[in-house]
Amino acid sequence: MTPALHALFDAQHAASRAQPEAALPLRRDRLLRMRGLLQQHGAALAQAVQADFGVRSAPLTEIADMLLLREGVADALRHLRAWSRPRRVRTPLTLQPARAWIQRQPLGVVGVLSPWNYPLLLSLGPAASALAAGNRVMLKPSERTPRTSALTAELVARHFEAEEFCVVNGDAALAAEFAGLPFDHLFFTGSTAVGRHVAAAAAANLTPTTLELGGKSPCVIDPSCRIDEAAARIAHGKLLNAGQTCIAPDYLLAPAAMHTALADALERAVQRMFPAVGGNPDYTALIDARHAERLERLVAEAVARGARVRVLGTDGVDARQMALRLVLGVTPDMALMQEEIFGPVLPLLACEDAPQAVRFINDRPRPLALYWFGEDRAARDVLLQQTTSGGVTVNDTLVHIAHPRLPFGGVGDSGWGASHGEAGFLRFTHEKAVLAQSRWSLGGLLHPPYGPRTERLLAAMRRRG
Known part of the structure; x- marks a missing residue:
C-alpha cells in the first residue's frame, strides 16, 4: 500500500462529496488552465517526449499530440454550456401534469491510466474531458516515458490544486494499486492484455470503466x-x-x-x-x-x-x-x-x-x-x-x-466506452433522472383499495397502449 497515493485519493473523494456539483464558471476555469498549460509549456513537453523516445521530432508531437489536445479543449469550451444544461423530457399522458428532465452531474473522482505511445494526448485528453464534466481527476502516466511523466506532474501541480487534478508517478506495481482505488470512473488506454487486469481490479469496487485497447486493425x-x-x-x-x-x-x-x-x-x-x-x-x-x-x-x-x-x-x-x-x-x-x-x-x-x-x-x-x-x-x-x-x-x-x-x-476485445467531444463528456457524467410531481397528479387513482374504477382506468390505459 502506498500511503501518499491513498491520501491523494481520499482528499479528492472528500472534496467531491463536499462539493458534488461544479458550476459552469469553475469548469470553464479549469479548462482555461489546461489550455494555458499547453500554450505555455508545449515546447518543453515536446522536448521531454523527444528525450524519452530518443528520436521523436517536435513537429510530430505537435501534430499527433498537441493539435488534437488543443482542439479537444477548445471544442469543450465552445460547447460546455450546451453539454451541461438539463435536458427536458416529454412526459406521457399517464404521468401528466408532472414535469421530467435529465440533470447532468459530475461522477466525482475519475482515474486515468495512460500509455507511453502518445504520452500527452492520451493522458491530458481524457483528463480534460473529465474536468469539463466537473470531476476531480487523478492521472497515472506511463513509467516508460519518465521525463514526460515527471514534467506533466510538475506542470499540473503548478496549474491545479491537488484536490482538483493531480498526477502520480510510479512503476507497474503502483499502476496496479491505482487501478484498485474506488474511483467513480476509471479510464484506461493500453493493451487488451493489461486491460483485462484493469477491468478486474475495477470490478472489485464496482467502478465503471472506459477501456481504449488495441487489437489488429x-x-x-x-x-x-x-x-x-x-x-x-x-x-x-x-x-x-x-x-x-x-x-x-x-x-x-x-x-x-x-x-x-x-x-x-x-x-x-x-x-x-x-x-x-x-x-x-x-x-x-x-x-x-x-x-x-x-x-x-x-x-x-x-x-x-x-x-x-x-x-x-x-x-x-x-x-x-x-x-x-x-x-x-x-x-x-x-x-x-x-x-x-x-x-x-x-x-x-x-x-x-x-x-x-x-x-x-x-x-x-x-x-x-x-x-x-x-x-x-x-x-x-x-x-x-x-x-x-x-x-x-x-x-x-x-x-x-x-x-x-x-x-x-473500441468494441469487444478492442475496448468499450467512447471519448472525444460530447461522447467523452457524457462518459464522465451521471445523467440523473428527475420527475417533479404536480399537486394535480392523477396517480392517486391507481392507489389501493382496487375496485371497478381501477379496472376501468386500466382498461382505458391498455387501449391507449
Missing part, C-alpha cells in the same frame, strides 16, 4: 482503389510514430493480383516521406530495445514458416529506427497475425473481394479501427454494414480520431 484494399494514393496514406498511417499507434493499420487484405503493384507503390511512398530512416529526425524511434527485439522475433518466426520480407527503406544504425517490413506470404496462424504488432511491420494477405474480407474480419476479435480503400461504394457498404469495429476511415487511415465530434472507442 485491418486495411482492406478493393480492386477499385487508386493504388498510389492508397499506398501513400497507408504508409503514413503505418509509419506515424513508427507504427506505435493503437489504430495503425495492422495488416493489409488485397487481391493477390495487386500485391506486386501495391508493394511497389508502398516503397515509393516510403521513399518520398523518409528518404532515409537511420538518423532521420522525422522517423520516430521504437520506445526501447525490448520492443525492437519483439518485432524482429515476430518477423523471424514468419520467415521461418515460409513468409517473405521486403524491407522498404534502410534500417538505422540504432536498431530502434527500424525500416518498414512488408511481410508477404503471410498465413493467419503466424505469430504476427495473432497479436497486435505496434510497430513498422505490415503483413499483406490475399483477399479477393468484399464478402471474403468480411468473413476474415468477422472470424477475429473486433478491431479498434478498420480502413477501406476503393471507389466501389457497393463493396464499401458491404464492409461497413457487415463488420463491427470501433471506428472506420474510408480512403485514408487514422483521421477519424482527429474529428472532435466523432466518438472514439
Whole structure:
C-alpha cells in the first residue's frame, strides 16, 4: 500500500462529496488552465517526449499530440454550456401534469491510466474531458516515458490544486494499486492484455470503466482503389510514430493480383516521406530495445514458416529506427497475425473481394479501427454494414480520431466506452433522472383499495397502449 497515493485519493473523494456539483464558471476555469498549460509549456513537453523516445521530432508531437489536445479543449469550451444544461423530457399522458428532465452531474473522482505511445494526448485528453464534466481527476502516466511523466506532474501541480487534478508517478506495481482505488470512473488506454487486469481490479469496487485497447486493425484494399494514393496514406498511417499507434493499420487484405503493384507503390511512398530512416529526425524511434527485439522475433518466426520480407527503406544504425517490413506470404496462424504488432511491420494477405474480407474480419476479435480503400461504394457498404469495429476511415487511415465530434472507442476485445467531444463528456457524467410531481397528479387513482374504477382506468390505459 502506498500511503501518499491513498491520501491523494481520499482528499479528492472528500472534496467531491463536499462539493458534488461544479458550476459552469469553475469548469470553464479549469479548462482555461489546461489550455494555458499547453500554450505555455508545449515546447518543453515536446522536448521531454523527444528525450524519452530518443528520436521523436517536435513537429510530430505537435501534430499527433498537441493539435488534437488543443482542439479537444477548445471544442469543450465552445460547447460546455450546451453539454451541461438539463435536458427536458416529454412526459406521457399517464404521468401528466408532472414535469421530467435529465440533470447532468459530475461522477466525482475519475482515474486515468495512460500509455507511453502518445504520452500527452492520451493522458491530458481524457483528463480534460473529465474536468469539463466537473470531476476531480487523478492521472497515472506511463513509467516508460519518465521525463514526460515527471514534467506533466510538475506542470499540473503548478496549474491545479491537488484536490482538483493531480498526477502520480510510479512503476507497474503502483499502476496496479491505482487501478484498485474506488474511483467513480476509471479510464484506461493500453493493451487488451493489461486491460483485462484493469477491468478486474475495477470490478472489485464496482467502478465503471472506459477501456481504449488495441487489437489488429485491418486495411482492406478493393480492386477499385487508386493504388498510389492508397499506398501513400497507408504508409503514413503505418509509419506515424513508427507504427506505435493503437489504430495503425495492422495488416493489409488485397487481391493477390495487386500485391506486386501495391508493394511497389508502398516503397515509393516510403521513399518520398523518409528518404532515409537511420538518423532521420522525422522517423520516430521504437520506445526501447525490448520492443525492437519483439518485432524482429515476430518477423523471424514468419520467415521461418515460409513468409517473405521486403524491407522498404534502410534500417538505422540504432536498431530502434527500424525500416518498414512488408511481410508477404503471410498465413493467419503466424505469430504476427495473432497479436497486435505496434510497430513498422505490415503483413499483406490475399483477399479477393468484399464478402471474403468480411468473413476474415468477422472470424477475429473486433478491431479498434478498420480502413477501406476503393471507389466501389457497393463493396464499401458491404464492409461497413457487415463488420463491427470501433471506428472506420474510408480512403485514408487514422483521421477519424482527429474529428472532435466523432466518438472514439473500441468494441469487444478492442475496448468499450467512447471519448472525444460530447461522447467523452457524457462518459464522465451521471445523467440523473428527475420527475417533479404536480399537486394535480392523477396517480392517486391507481392507489389501493382496487375496485371497478381501477379496472376501468386500466382498461382505458391498455387501449391507449
